[in-house]
Amino acid sequence: MPRRFFDPMFQGLAIATLALAAALACVSWLTMASSTQLLLPELARTALAEADQGRAKIDAAVELGIPVDRMVGVDWLFDSLKERDPDIAFLAVTDGKKVLFSEGMTGDALERLLDGPAEPSSDGLAPSQSLRGGHLVTELPLRTGSIYLGHNSDALFKPLFDNLVDAGVIVLVSCLLAFEVMLLVVVLNVVEPARAVARALRLVASGEAATLAIPRASGWIRSLASRLAGLLGAPSTGSDASPRSAPLVSIRLLAFLFVFAEELGRSFMPIYAGEIAASTSGLDANFATGVVVGLHMSVVALAMPFATLLYTRLGKARLYAAGAVIATIGLGGTGLAGSYWELLAWRAVSAIGYGTTYIACQGFVIEKTNSTNRASGSAMMVGGITLADICGPAFGGVLAERFGQNETFVFAALVAALSAVVAAWLMAGSRRSPDERPRSVTLGDFAVALANRRLAVQMIFAAIPAKLLLTGFLYYLLPVTLIGNGWREADVGRILMVYGVVVLLGGPWLGRLTDRRQNHAAVVTLGLFLSALPLLAAPIVPQALTLPAAILMVAALGSGQAMSISAQTSMVVDMASEADVRQGHAPELTVMRFVERFGGGLGPMIAAPLSASLGSVGAIAVLGLYACLSALAYAGLTARWRVMPKEIVP
Amino acid sequence: MRRRDLLVGLCTGAAGLLIGRPVSAATPAATPATGGRRFRIAMVLWRGETDAEAGFRRELSALGIEADIDVHDIARNLDQLPAVIADLRRSKPDLVYAWGTGVTLGLVGRWDAVDPAVHLTDVPVLFTMVSSPRGAGIQPPEGQPPRPNVTGVSHIAPLPAQINAIKAFLPMRRLGVVYNPAETNSLANLSELRALAPTAGFQLLEAPVPTDADGQPDATAIPDLVADLGRRGADILYIGPDNFVGANRDALTGAGIEAGIPAFTATELEIRESQAMIGLVSRYATVGQFAADKARQVLVDGKSPSSIPIETLQRFSYLVRLPVALRLGRYPSLQLIDYAEMIR
Numbered sequence: 001m002p003r004r005f006f007d008p009m010f011q012g013l014a015i016a017t018l019a020l021a022a023a024l025a026c027v028s029w030l031t032m033a034s035s036t037q038l039l040l041p042e043l044a045r046t047a048l049a050e051a052d053q054g055r056a057k058i059d060a061a062v063e064l065g066i067p068v069d070r071m072v073g074v075d076w077l078f079d080s081l082k083e084r085d086p087d088i089a090f091l092a093v094t095d096g097k098k099v100l101f102s103e104g105m106t107g108d109a110l111e112r113l114l115d116g117p118a119e120p121s122s123d124g125l126a127p128s129q130s131l132r133g134g135h136l137v138t139e140l141p142l143r144t145g146s147i148y149l150g151h152n153s154d155a156l157f158k159p160l161f162d163n164l165v166d167a168g169v170i171v172l173v174s175c176l177l178a179f180e181v182m183l184l185v186v187v188l189n190v191v192e193p194a195r196a197v198a199r200a201l202r203l204v205a206s207g208e209a210a211t212l213a214i215p216r217a218s219g220w221i222r223s224l225a226s227r228l229a230g231l232l233g234a235p236s237t238g239s240d241a242s243p244r245s246a247p248l249v250s251i252r253l254l255a256f257l258f259v260f261a262e263e264l265g266r267s268f269m270p271i272y273a274g275e276i277a278a279s280t281s282g283l284d285a286n287f288a289t290g291v292v293v294g295l296h297m298s299v300v301a302l303a304m305p306f307a308t309l310l311y312t313r314l315g316k317a318r319l320y321a322a323g324a325v326i327a328t329i330g331l332g333g334t335g336l337a338g339s340y341w342e343l344l345a346w347r348a349v350s351a352i353g354y355g356t357t358y359i360a361c362q363g364f365v366i367e368k369t370n371s372t373n374r375a376s377g378s379a380m381m382v383g384g385i386t387l388a389d390i391c392g393p394a395f396g397g398v399l400a401e402r403f404g405q406n407e408t409f410v411f412a413a414l415v416a417a418l419s420a421v422v423a424a425w426l427m428a429g430s431r432r433s434p435d436e437r438p439r440s441v442t443l444g445d446f447a448v449a450l451a452n453r454r455l456a457v458q459m460i461f462a463a464i465p466a467k468l469l470l471t472g473f474l475y476y477l478l479p480v481t482l483i484g485n486g487w488r489e490a491d492v493g494r495i496l497m498v499y500g501v502v503v504l505l506g507g508p509w510l511g512r513l514t515d516r517r518q519n520h521a522a523v524v525t526l527g528l529f530l531s532a533l534p535l536l537a538a539p540i541v542p543q544a545l546t547l548p549a550a551i552l553m554v555a556a557l558g559s560g561q562a563m564s565i566s567a568q569t570s571m572v573v574d575m576a577s578e579a580d581v582r583q584g585h586a587p588e589l590t591v592m593r594f595v596e597r598f599g600g601g602l603g604p605m606i607a608a609p610l611s612a613s614l615g616s617v618g619a620i621a622v623l624g625l626y627a628c629l630s631a632l633a634y635a636g637l638t639a640r641w642r643v644m645p646k647e648i649v650p
Numbered sequence: 651m652r653r654r655d656l657l658v659g660l661c662t663g664a665a666g667l668l669i670g671r672p673v674s675a676a677t678p679a680a681t682p683a684t685g686g687r688r689f690r691i692a693m694v695l696w697r698g699e700t701d702a703e704a705g706f707r708r709e710l711s712a713l714g715i716e717a718d719i720d721v722h723d724i725a726r727n728l729d730q731l732p733a734v735i736a737d738l739r740r741s742k743p744d745l746v747y748a749w750g751t752g753v754t755l756g757l758v759g760r761w762d763a764v765d766p767a768v769h770l771t772d773v774p775v776l777f778t779m780v781s782s783p784r785g786a787g788i789q790p791p792e793g794q795p796p797r798p799n800v801t802g803v804s805h806i807a808p809l810p811a812q813i814n815a816i817k818a819f820l821p822m823r824r825l826g827v828v829y830n831p832a833e834t835n836s837l838a839n840l841s842e843l844r845a846l847a848p849t850a851g852f853q854l855l856e857a858p859v860p861t862d863a864d865g866q867p868d869a870t871a872i873p874d875l876v877a878d879l880g881r882r883g884a885d886i887l888y889i890g891p892d893n894f895v896g897a898n899r900d901a902l903t904g905a906g907i908e909a910g911i912p913a914f915t916a917t918e919l920e921i922r923e924s925q926a927m928i929g930l931v932s933r934y935a936t937v938g939q940f941a942a943d944k945a946r947q948v949l950v951d952g953k954s955p956s957s958i959p960i961e962t963l964q965r966f967s968y969l970v971r972l973p974v975a976l977r978l979g980r981y982p983s984l985q986l987i988d989y990a991e992m993i994r
Contacts, residue, residue, distance in 0.1 A: 057984050064972055064992060066981045073983030080985075 016182055021175045028167035039160055041124035044136070048126050050081055051138040051149035054091060059143050068093065068144045069100050078103035081149070086486070089135055089152040095145040105150070113137070114148065166398045166490055169497075173391040180253045180384070187249045193221045197228060204232070248368040248377055250426045251361055255384030257419035258324060258357040261331060262350065263392020264399065264412040267493035269293055270480045270604070272405045273343060281340035288340055290608025293476050295344060296351045298601030301594055303355030310356075311363050317427030320360035324420035327353025328413045335409025353416065364427070390500035397493020405489070445587035455575055455588050458568065461634035462524050463592055464599045465627045466564055469531050471603030472623050474499060474557060478550060481616040485546055495550050502558030510562045520567040520574075521638035527564030528631035531557045535624025538617045553620075568592075689717040689949050692743040694734055694757060696750040696893070698723050702778055702805075705938025706747065706945070713946050717744075724753065726893075731756040735770060745948055746770060747941070748777040748802075751786045751835035752893065758800050760787035770799070774948050774955045777802030778941040779934070781891025781916070785838025789960050801944055801955040804962040805937040806891055806916050807930045809842050813850045815930035815968060816886055816914050820980060826855040826884030826911065828875050828902055830867045830894035839890040855882050859894065869898045876905035889915040889926060899924040903974075912978050921969045921993065927980065929969040936963065967991055 054077055062068055071093065078091040082104075090104035099107040119131040129138050135150040265272070270289050277288030311319055330350030337343035361381055369377035399408040449455050479492045534549075534556045541549040572589045610619035693703060699721065710717055720743065724730040735757065738746060748754040754777040759769040783789035783804055790797060807815075816822050827843065829836045840856070847854045857875040862868040876887065887906045889895055895902060896919060903925035906913045912927035913920070921929035940963060947953045968990040970982050982990060 057988065061981075061984055061987055064982075064987065064994075065976050070979075070981055071984065072981050073985045076983060076985045 020178050021171060024171040024174055028164075028171055031163075031167065043159075044125050044129055046085070047136055047138050047149065047151050048129065050085060050088065051128075051140050051147060054081060054149060055140045055142060055147050058093060058147060062143045068095060068142065071101065074101040075103055085151075087151050087158075088149065090148070090150040092148040092150075093142070093145060094148070100145065110148070113150075162488065162490065165494065166402075169391075169394045169398055169490070169494065173395045176387055176391055177256075180256055180387075184247075184250055184253050187247045190221060192247050193225055197221075197225055200228060200232060248365070249380060251364050251368070251377065251381045252384040252387075254320065254357075254364065254419065254423055254426065255361050255381045256388045257415060257422060258320075258327060258354065258361075259385045259388035260392045260395075261327060261412045261415040261419065262354050263388055264396030264408055264415070265331075265334065265405075266393040266475065267397040267479055267496055268400050268405055268408075268483065268489040270476050271483045271489075273340075274480070276337060276343050277340045280338075283340070284609075284612060286608040286612035287605075288608075289480075290476060290604040290606070292340075292344060292347055293604035294471070294601040296347050296354075296601070297471060297603075298598050299348045299351035300355040300358070301597035301601070303352045304359055304594075304597075307356040307359035311359060316360045316363040316367060317423060319363065320357050320423040320427065321420045323353045323356030323358075323360055324416050324423060325353070326350075326356060327416040328420065329353070330413075331409050331416055332413035335406045335413065357419070360423075386500055386504050390497050390504065393496035394490070394493040397488070397490035397496075400489040400493075445590045448587040449591035452575055452588060455572065455592065457634065457637050458572060458575075459592055459595050461630045461637065462528060462564065462568060463596050465630035466528060466531065466561060466568075467596045467600040468603040468606065469535075469557065469623055469627050470561060471600040472607035473535060473603075473620060474554065476604035476607045477611060477616050477620050477623070478554070480611065481620070482546070482550060484616065485543070487547070491547070495547075495554055498551055498554045499558040499561075502555050503562045506559050507562040507566070510559065510566065520571045521634070523567040524564045524571070525631050525635040525638075527560040527562075527567065528627055528634065529560070530563065531560030532624045532627030532631065535620050536628065538620040538624070541617075687716070689715065689745065690741070690743040691717045691719045691745045691747055691945070692738055692741070693719055693721045693747045694731075694738075694749065694753050695721060695723045696753050697726050700749070700779075701934035702749065702938035702941070703747075705933075705935030706778070706942045707938075708935075709939040709942030710945065713942065713950075715942075715946060715949060717949075719747075726897075728752055728756055732768075735768070738770060738773060743773065745945055746773050746775045747945070748775055749779050750893070751780045751782075751788070751833075751891070753777075754780055754788055754802070755786060755834065758788065758797070761790040761794070761797055762787070764797075773799060775800050775802075776941060776945055776948065776955070778937055779805050781806040781835045782838040782842070783960050785842065786834050796956040796960075798954065798956045800960075801948070801958040802960050803937055803940045803944065804960070805932045805934070806839075806962065807932070807966045808962070809839075809846050810850065811966070812914070812916050812930050813846065813852070815928065816888075818968075818986060819928050819970075819982060820885065820912075822852055822885045824853045824855055824883050824885050825888050826857060826876075826879035826882070826886065827888045827890070828857045828859060828872060828879070828895060829890070829892050831858045832861075832867060833892055833894060836890065836892035836895070839892075843888070843890075855879055855884050867894050869894075869901060872898055872901045873905040873908075876902065876911065877909050880909035880911050884911055887911055887913040889913055889917070889920050891917060896920065899926070907974065907977065910978060912974065912980055918969075921971055925971065925974050927971055927974040927978065929971075930966050931969060932963045932966050969993055 057077055058068070058071065058074075061071055066072075074091070074093060078088075081091065082088045088104070090102065090110065092099055092103070092105070092107075092110050093101040099110055102110050105113070113133045113135065114137070116133055125131070125136075126138070128140060129136060131137070131153055134153055136153045138149045138151075140147050140149075270293055273292035274285050274289040277283060277292070278285040281288045307319065307323070310322075314322065327350055330346050330348075330353050333346030334343060334350060337346050365377040365381050396408050396412070399411060403411075474496065478495065482492050482495070483489065534553045537549070538553070569589065572592050575588045607619050607623060610622050614622060693699075695703070707719070720741070722734045722737070724734065731753070746757065748757050754775070757770050758775050758777075759765060764771060777783070777788065777800070780786060780788060780802060781804060783802065784791065788800065788802075806812075813822075813825075816825070825843070825847075827840065829840055831837065843854055857879055859867040859869075859875065860871050862870075879887065887902065889899065889902065896917065899920045903913045903920065907925060913925070915921050915926040915929040916931060918929065918931040918934055920926040921931065940961075944958050947958050948955060968986070970986065970990045971993045972982075973994065975982060982992075
C-alpha cells in the first residue's frame with residue numbers, strides 16, 4: 001500500500017472529501033427518490049393517455065361500421081404514436097381471444113408476453129397497466145376486443161436514470177473540485193508553514209543561523225511560527241522568506257480551472273457550431289463545423305510560441321491572468337455569437353487564451369521545480385488537466401441540457417474569469433525567473449527535427465493518425481453522431497468522460513507495460529490498432545447498440561492513445577541527442593508535440609466533409625481505416641529499426 | 651411506398667377548407683362598402699341556382715355589397731345564350747356571373763377566337779365552376795396577356811392531388827373513365843389525365859359515351875361501359891368535370907357498385923347526392939364565396955378583371971361515402987378517418 005495512505009494529511013483530506021461526497025450523494029439520492037415518486041405516475045399517465053388516443057381512433061372506425069379484424073392503418077397508428085413518443089415499443093389489437101394486429105412485435109412474441117407473469121406492481125400505475133418483460137403494458141378495452149400499448153420500461157425510466165447520472169456527475173465534479181481546493185488550502189495553511197518551521201528548527205538544531213517569516217496561516221501554526229520568528233529575530237530575505245509564494249500543488253487547481261472552462265463546451269460544440277453555421281454562414285454546415293472545432297486546436301498550437309515570448313516580459317502570474325481574461329472574453333463571445341464568422345473569431349480568441357494559460361502553467365512548474373522534481377511538477381499539471389478533461393464535458397453536458405448551450409458558454413467564461421482571480425491570488429508577489437522559461441517550438445527545433453527520417457515516420461504514420469483519430473472522432477464525429485441519433489448533450493459528455501477516465505486509470509499501467517516491453521514501435525502499432533479497429537465496425541452497429549458501441553470505441557481509443565502516447569514519447573526522446581536530453585529539452589519531441597497539436601486541428605476539418613458525403617458513421621469507419629493503414633505502414637517501416645534499450649535513469 | 655407517403659400535400663388540412671383569399675370568415679361585420687351604391691349583377695346559369703350561387707350571395711352580403719341580381723337560367727340549353735347575350739348588351743350590368751365551362755365559353759368565347767359581334771367584350775365577366783379554364787381555352791396559355799374583361803375561379807383540385815387522394819384510399823393501377831367526348835371540359839381533363847398516367851404510375855382505361863340516333867350522348871350505354879371497364883381491370887371509376895356524366899351520376903355510380911368498382915369524383919354533387927365512394931372536392935358554397943371576393947375587387951375596388959388572377963381553391967375536402975365503402979368492403983384507413991369527412 002502506498003506510504004501516502006498513512007500520511008495523516010492525506011487521511012484527513014480523504015475523510016473530509018468522503019464526508020462531502022457522502023453528504024452530496026445523500027442529497028442526490030433523496031432528490032432522486034422524491035422525483036421518482038413524482039415522475040412515475042406522470043409517466044404512467046402519459047402512457048395511458050397515448051393508449052387512449054389509439055383506443056379512440058380504433059373505436060371511431062368500429063363505430064363507423066368497419067369490422068375490427070378488417071381495420072386498415074394500424075401500422076400508421078403505431079407509427080404516428082411512436083413518432084411522438086419513441087419509447088413506445090409495440091401496439092396490438094385483439095378481438096378478445098387472439099391478436100389481430102401487432103406492430104413493433106410479432107404476434108407470437110406478444111402473446112407470450114401477455115401470457116407471461118406481470119412484475120410486482122408499482123405505485124403510480126393504473127389498474128389497466130402492468131410491467132411485463134421489460135415493458136409497461138397498457139391495456140384498454142375497445143368496442144370489440146382490446147388495444148395493448150407497450151412502452152419500453154427501460155426507456156420510460158430513462159429520465160429518472162438520467163437524473164441520477166446527472167446528479168452523480170455533479171457530485172463527482174463537486175468532490176474533485178472540493179478535493180483540489182482543500183488540498184491547496186491545507187498545503188498553503190498547514191503544510192508549507194509547518195515545513196518552514198521545521199526547516200528553521202533543523203537549522204537551529206544544527207547550529208546554523210536561521211530566520212522565519214510569519215506565514216499567512218492562521219491559528220496555532222501562525223502563533224507557533226510567530227513565537228519562533230520572535231526568538232530567531234527579524235526575517236531575512238533568504239530562501240525561507242517567501243511565505244506568499246504559491247506552493248507547487250497550486251498548479252493542479254490552476255490547470256484544472258482553465259482546462260475545465262474550455263472543456264465545458266466539448267460535448268456539444270459541433271452541434272452548437274453546426275446550427276449557427278447552417279443558419280448564418282451559407283457554407284456547408286458540416287464543413288463549417290469542422291473548421292470551428294479544428295481551428296481552436298490549431299490556434300492553440302500557434303499561440304503557444306508567442307505566449308512563450310511574452311512569458312519573460314510578463315511573468316507567469318500576469319501571463320496566466322492575461323490568458324484567463326482572453327479565454328473569458330472568447331468563451332463569453334462563443335456563447336453570445338450571432339453569426340458563424342463571429343463564432344469563428346471568438347473560438348480563435350478562446351484558443352489564444354487557452355494556449356497562453358497553458359504556457360503560464362508550464363512556466364509555473366518550471367519556476368517551482370528543479371531537475372529533481374520537475375517530472376512530478378509536470379505530473380501535477382497533467383493531473384489537473386486530466387481531471388478537467390474528465391469533468392468538463394460531462395458537467396458541461398448536464399449544464400447545456402438543463403440551462404442551454406449559450407448559458408453553458410457563459411458559465412465557462414465565468415470559470416475562466418474565476419481562474420484569473422485564483423491565479424492573481426495564488427501567484428501574487430511570486431518571483432520571476434527570467435533565465436528559465438517554458439520551451440516552445442523554434443525554427444531551430446524544426447531544423448533538427450527535419451533531418452531525422454525516423455521522426456518523420458513517427459509523425460506521419462503514428463503521431464498524426466493518432467491525433468486525427470482523437471480530434472476527428474472524439475471531438476467531432478462522436479458528438480455529431482450521438483446527438484443526431486437523439487442522445488442528450490449530457491450523454492455525450494459522459495461518454496467523452498470515459499476517455500479521460502481510461503487515460504487516467506490506464507495510462508500509468510500501460511506506461512509501465514510499455515517500459516517493460518522495450519519494443520516501443522510494437523506498442524505504438526498496437527495502440528493505433530486498438531484505437532482504430534473498433535471504429536471500422538461503426539457501419540454495422542445496430543441502432544439499439546449505439547451507446548454501448550460508442551462507449552467501447554471511446555474506451556478503446558483511450559487505451560490505445562494511452563499506450564501509444566507514452567511509447568511514442570520514449571521513442572522520440574531516444575531519437576534526441578544525449579546532450580539535448582541532459583539539458584531537459586528534445587527538439588524532436590517539441591516539434592512532434594507542435595505538429596500533433598496543429599495537426600489535431602485538421603481532424604475535425606477532415607472528418608466534417610467525410611461526414612457530409614458518407615454520413616457520420618461512414619466517416620468514423622473511414623477514419624478507422626486510415627489509422628489502421630497507417631499502423632500497418634508504421635509497423636512495416638519500423639520493423640527493421642534496431643530495438644534500442646531505453647536508458648533507465650534513476 | 652407506404653400509403654401515408656402518398657398523402658403528402660394532400661392531407662395537410664384537407665378536412666378544412668381554405669380559399670385563396672380571405673372572405674367573410676375574416677370579415678366580422680357586414681358594413682356597406684359601396685357608399686350606398688347598388689350594383690347590377692347578371693347571373694347566367696346552366697341548371698338553375700346551386701350552392702355556389704348561395705355562397706356567392708351570402709359572401710356579397712357579408713362584404714357589405716348591395717346588388718340587384720338578375721338570373722338567366724338557360725336550363726342546360728346552350729342555344730338560349732345568344733338571346734341572353736343580346737339582353738345583357740341592352741341592360742349593361744356591372745358584372746356578369748357565368749356558371750360552368752359551356753356557359754362561359756358561350757359568353758366570352760375562346761381566348762383566341764373572340765368575336766365582338768357574338769361574345770361579350772365590354773362587360774366584366776366572372777366565371778365559376780369551370781374545371782379547366784386554360785384547357786377549355788377560356789384562359790389564354792402561359793405567356794399570353796390576360797383577357798381584358800374575364801376573370802374567375804375554378805373548383806377542381808389539381809389532377810396530381812386527385813390521383814394522390816385515390817391512392818390514399820386504395821392501391822390503384824387502372825383508372826377507368828366514362829366521359830362525353832362532346833364536352834370541351836371533359837376532353838381537356840382527359841388530356842391532362844393521359845399526360846399524368848405514366849408519371850403517376852397508372853393505366854388509363856377510357857370509355858367514351860356513344861351517341862344515340864339523335865346524335866346525343868346515350869345514357870343507356872353507361873352500365874355496359876362500366877361493366878366493360880370492370881372486365882378490363884379498372885380499380886376505380888373516375889368522375890371528372892363532365893356535365894353529361896354529372897347528370898347521369900346515379901347510373902354511373904350504381905353500375906360501378908354492381909360491378910364492384912368504387913367511384914372517385916372531383917366534384918361535390920356526385921358524392922353528396924349520388925353513390926361515388928370518395929371525392930376530393932371543393933364545396934360549391936366555398937367556390938361561390940371565393941367568386942364573390944373577386945366580384946368585390948371588380949365592383950368596389952374598381953379593378954380590371956385582367957388584373958385579377960384566375961385561381962382555384964388552395965385546399966379541398968376529402969369525402970368518403972361510408973355506406974358505399976362498407977357495401978364494397980373497401981374500408982377507409984384510420985388515417986383517412988382522421989381527416990376525411992364521412993358521409994353516412
